[in-house]
Amino acid sequence: MSVQERKQRDRAERERLIVATARELAEQQGWEAVTTRRLAERIEYSQPVLYSHFRGKREIIGAVALEGVTEMAAALRAATRAADGPRARVTALARTYLDFAARNPAVYDALFQLDGGLAFAEEDTPEPLKDGFAALLETLADVAGEGxxxxxxxxxxxxxxxxxxxxxxARRLPPEDTGRRVQLLVDRLAGL
Incomplete structure (x- = not known):
């Protein structure tokens, strides 16, 4: 391995460590706890090293969001592949989506609530975001209905x-009714 290749590998490993640590900290204590100072302490690198990878918290949030949407897309595809028939696939997709959001609140916030500098539904939308939507579309296109x-x-x-x-x-809907809401959504919106 050349010196250049080793440096690139080390840089990629540091970047993965920064993103994983930010995600872990956000999941444990919320995004307000994620600061470059705290991240630098946790990963045992200086703040300038963090800034050599990310210009600030906004880009770190974006990196967590991209990692998260990649995981979510894989989970959606796995769940829908394992289901038999349109109703089961759409139900599996809905349950998996809601489960991912509940189990990964900081990632979900990074995707949809916080400014990670990511463009949605634009020319410059990052590929992982497009793929996340595609994971939904692959199942739902089959039940959209004629016309x-x-x-x-x-x-x-x-x-x-x-x-x-x-x-x-946000505790505006009771969690114990999630299954009933999913079935209503599948029955009425997907017409299944």
Whole structure:
């Protein structure tokens, strides 16, 4: 391995460590606890090293969001592949989405509540965000209905899931009714 390759590998490992540490800290104590000073202490590098990877907290939030959406897309695809039939696939997709949001609140915030500098539905939308939407579209396009734009249907279904995730987390919706809400969404919106 050349010196240049080793330096690139070391840099990539430091970047992964920064993102993993920021995510862990945010999940434990909330995003307000994630500061460059605290991250530098936890990973035992100086703040200038952090700034050589990320210009600040905003970019770190964006990196956590991209990592998280990649995990979410993989979970959605695995759940829908394991399900048999359209109803089961859509139900699995909805449950997996809501479960991911509940188990990863800091990641979910990085994706949808905080400014990570990421563009959604734009020309310069990062590929992991496009793939996250594609993971939804792959299942929902099959149940959109005749004459309905599959992309638009996916946006509406996604918005309903996002609303449930956000309102349940804020204790505006009782969590014990999540299963019933998912079934209502699948029955009425997906027509299954």
């Amino acid at each position: 309905v734009d599959p992309g638009l249907f996916t946006e509406v279904f996604w918005a309903a899931l996002h609303g449930q995730a956000t309102l349940t987390r």
